[in-house]
Amino acid sequence: MGRGNPRSLGAFYLVWGRGEMLWSRAMSETIFSKILSGEIPSHRVYEDELVYAFLDIGPVSEGHTLVIPKEPASTLDQLSDESAAAIGRALPRICRAVQEETGCEAYNVLQNNGALAYQSVFHVHFHIIPKGHGDEGLGVGAWPVKKLDHAAAAGLAERLRTKLGV
Numbered sequence: 700m701g702r703g704n705p706r707s708l709g710a711f712y713l714v715w716g717r718g719e720m721l722w723s724r725a726m727s728e729t730i731f732s733k734i735l736s737g738e739i740p741s742h743r744v745y746e747d748e749l750v751y752a753f754l755d756i757g758p759v760s761e762g763h764t765l766v767i768p769k770e771p772a773s774t775l776d777q778l779s780d781e782s783a784a785a786i787g788r789a790l791p792r793i794c795r796a797v798q799e800e801t802g803c804e805a806y807n808v809l810q811n812n813g814a815l816a817y818q819s820v821f822h823v824h825f826h827i828i829p830k831g832h833g834d835e836g837l838g839v840g841a842w843p844v845k846k847l848d849h850a851a852a853a854g855l856a857e858r859l860r861t862k863l864g865v
């Protein structure tokens with residue numbers, strides 16, 4: 700077990716279990732910053748200089764793991780290239796370990812940015828959610844697919860390439 704006993708989370712455990720927004724006493728801190736500082740316990744799965752991964756306290760399925768940068772950033776676009784690259788290197792390794800240890804054949808990697816996108820903890824994080832048999836794991840309904848306007852898409856792609864300098 701890493702960083703203490705999750706039963707000692709008290710109110711944080713109850714709030715997390717209902718899927719509500721998680722803020723600490725100081726609004727600039729999140730439950731993840733408290734986990735990183737060791738103030739709140741977690742079951743550590745992986746750690747390096749820039750990345751920390753631990754089991755979700757409200758798992759959707761066995762092995763539900765959260766992968767976070769140690770750098771404080773609310774959304775992915777605010778994250779440094781260095782931390783983003785570190786997550787990109789660690790995420791596949793962690794996915795393989797979760798897959799092997801849970802025996803799942805499939806899994807989802809979920810990452811939300813902003814309240815409108817259902818982000819509830821405002822620190823960048825990736826969920827690795829093993830998809831077991833039947834209803835276990837993340838359920839995703841049909842996406843509201845629209846027809847692509849190719850003229851508009853060409854213009855948007857050009858503007859994005861210009862913005863990215865490519």
